[in-house]
Amino acid sequence: MKHSIVSRCTSGAFRYQAWPTVAKGDDGTLYAVSSGHRLGHVCPFGKNLMVESHDDGETWSSPVIVNDTYL
Numbered sequence: 255m256k257h258s259i260v261s262r263c264t265s266g267a268f269r270y271q272a273w274p275t276v277a278k279g280d281d282g283t284l285y286a287v288s289s290g291h292r293l294g295h296v297c298p299f300g301k302n303l304m305v306e307s308h309d310d311g312e313t314w315s316s317p318v319i320v321n322d323t324y325l
Contacts, residue, residue, distance in 0.1 A: 260286050261305050261317045270294050271303070284311055287320070298324055 263269040271290035278284055284307040292300040302321035305314045 256311060258311070260314050261288070261290070261303065263290065267293060268299065270297065270300075282310075283308055286314070290317070291319075 260274075261271070263271060268291045270292040271288055272292075272295070274286060274288040276284060276286045285304060286307075287302060287304045289300045290303045301319050303317040304320045305317050307314045
């Protein structure tokens, strides 16, 4: 996997994104998950975002919201 930006929001108030994790599925799919759509480091409005790659990280899907809760 080469070094690259997988997902980035550059405009709007909720552009803080952090704590990324990458995992590889049994079929070789890479999953990158992070906390995003936040105002900053401490923010109750964040969501968990996930992107997928089926070509060893050369290209990635658009972010999908997988969790959106205050808890």
